[in-house]
Amino acid sequence: MTIEREEIKKLATLSRLAIDEKTIADVTGRLSSVLALVDQLQNADTESLQEISRPFHTSQRLRNDEVKETDQRDAFQAIAPQTHNGLFSVPKMIE
């Protein structure tokens, strides 16, 4: 399976990556070679098999709804790129 330039652009948008025109051709070639590798999966007979998303069967552990951690907002905001009045600051999103 090969991948087209337009698809790369769409994937970049979905992935929130800014890929310039110059590198698209390069990325297209390399992704196509990886996809050729993973296409080998199509030959596997998996008809009767279930999909497994964990290495072995485990059920999700639940915990009691108790407050255990103290507020660490200041510690986390101290490492943020930009904050304002205790909030995380980002560029304007609505005109």
Next chain:
Amino acid sequence: MHNYTIAELIKGLQNKEFSSVELTQHFLDRISQLNDNYNAVITITGEQALTAAALADKRLASGDAPAMCGVPILHKDIFCTDGVRTSCGSKMLDNFVPPYNATVVENFARDGAVMLGKTNMDEFAMGSSNETSFYGPVKNPWATDSVPGGSSGGSAAAIAARLAPGATATDTGGSIRQPAALCGISGLKPTYGRVSRWGMIAFASSLDQAGPMARTAEDCAIMLNCMASFDEKDSTSVEQSVPDYTASLGNSVKGLKIGIPKEYFSEGLHPGTELAVREALAELEAQGAELVDISLPSSDLSVPAYYVIAPAEASANLSRFDGVKYGYRCENPKDLQDMYCRSRSEGFGEEVQRRILIGTYCLSAGYYDAYYGKAQQVRQLIQQDFSEAFKSVDLIMGPTCPSPAFKFGAKGDDPVAMYLEDIYTIATNLAGLPGMSVPCGMVEEKPVGLQIIGNYFDEARMLNVAHQFQQITDWHHQAPEAV
């Protein structure tokens, strides 16, 4: 002192042959003198280490010393360390100083180990050569024109160069075992869920597992005693008691059944590597182990399945790096979308971006069933191969990687050539099984690793056999000439 194993250092500290401050200073001096040759350590925490060492000396003097009290180690820069930069080898986290410790880091602190610093690694653990690190490649102490393996190449090279007696590492597709093999040290990837992933920066959450690296199997056992724990903060941590991994090291290998998968000795395996591995197996046979030919018929599907599952999980995990709460943010973003896109493109390296794109592709509408769903089914096939094999054998052994350390740039621009480096290690991650590599020979003056694969939670037996192998061989004691 730098030639002592962790077991010997513990005895030396307890017998007051040297203090932890002396030992720590000795390793800090070695790092400052030698690290420029290898680029294995990217953050040195000298002051903090000497304070911890002084505290360890007090505990040793009081007779109330925990297992690893006063032993200096390094942490892979994927584990969050409170107040110490945790970069994951990426520009994205070059400025990230976590306000908390990973559970693994806490466990070592609890047991008195002294952190010397943080080790270099492939960016976000994505690589098999350490060439993708933002901080530049790590050089293999056995041949500085060659790679140390990856992604835990910094930890492996640091141990081989005697910059530390042990280090933490992580393994998603071979990232402990392959660099351990290429650098001539011992490394163990435990069963999935054995060691907490909390505070360990996620790459592919259903595959990632932390483990120890050291020169000997005995040292790996000592470190695993400390690392393994049930952790309620990691929902995939397994609630199962932790045995004393050192207790069974002395058991005989007589009567042990070792499965030799024919698929691990096929085309692409370097003849010198094959010879070294077969000689190692013959040594174990001479000790009374029985070698049994087995087949893992779905082996050839493990690399393709991995390169769907790992990028898919990575694309989801790495979506958190958006320039909002921590990490890199681009200059002068014109709006929110621009900030997201440019922060990620400027902050992530080429290989990380490639894997995000592949993962997004495999998870996108129209392709999910053909790629992700199929890969998860193949994962079951691979698991079935192993469970069938473990009905007739106790352990499985073969080469850790197809050839000794390759030169920088040798895999060129072809990502698939690099991915095939992990052809023998990936299947155990997909199945969640434990795997280990121990040095078993030399080819072209570079080390070769013997891989030992165990059944779930059978780390004690793997360490036992590895230790017994190291009682009759001395590959693990060999050091690069320059060290």
